[in-house]
Amino acid sequence: MTSSVALYEALTNASDExxxxxxxxxxxxxxxxxxxxxxxxxxxxDVRESELRLRHEIEQLRVDLAREIEQVRADLTRDIEKLRADLTGDTEKLRADLTSDTEKLRAELSLDIEQLRTDLTRDIEKLRTEVERVKFELLKWLLPVMxxxxxxxxxxxxxL
Structure with missing residues (x-):
């Protein structure tokens, strides 16, 4: 028997239960x-559990990223304050150098933050794509079984 019809015929032709x-x-x-x-x-x-786990991991990444950004910001603030305290001589030249360095650090930090956001967005999209693929795979196998x-x-x- 290779088909449902053949199974049906065999069941209807069966002599007993x-x-x-x-x-x-x-x-x-x-x-x-x-x-x-x-x-x-x-x-x-299972899919919902995976999605919840992924959401939790994404949220944890966001928290870690915010914590890291705050740490970098605190480190930069501390470094800037230390440099200001050390300035005693040529104030204008040192202020110009410090401003330049600060702007460079801000620019680099902005680039890093944007890169992290881009990476996180890309990872989220990959996860969404994977979830959609898993949903499709589930449906692909679930419908014939149903x-x-x-x-x-x-x-x-x-x-009966």
Whole structure:
């Protein structure tokens, strides 16, 4: 038997309940042999759990990034204050140098922050794409299984 129709015909032609049960068991055995990955399919709960875990990780990354930015900002502020305290001689020249360095650091920090945001956005998009791919894979395997179940139930109902 290679099709649902053949299974149906075999079930309708079976002489007793015992042979029908054997036919159904054999059909399930062939289904398991044909689709050995069925036990490994992710459920909606699995997908939701993965999504929640990913959201938690993304939020943790955001917190870590904010903490790191604050640390860099605090370090820069501390360094700037130390440089200001050390200035005693040529104030104008040192102020000009300090301003230049500060602007460079700000520019570099802005670039780093933008790069981190870009990387984080890209990673989030990759995660979203992966979640969508997993959803599609689930549907791709779940729909044929559901159709098979409906057919099997309909055949059982028809037999009863």
């Amino acid at each position: 015992r042979s029908r049960a054997r036919l159904i068991a054999e059909a399930f055995e062939r289904l398991e042999e044909r689709y050995p990955q069925l036990p490994d399919l992710a459920t909606q709960a 159709v098979g179940q409906v057919i099997a139930i309909a055949a059982l109902v028809k037999l």
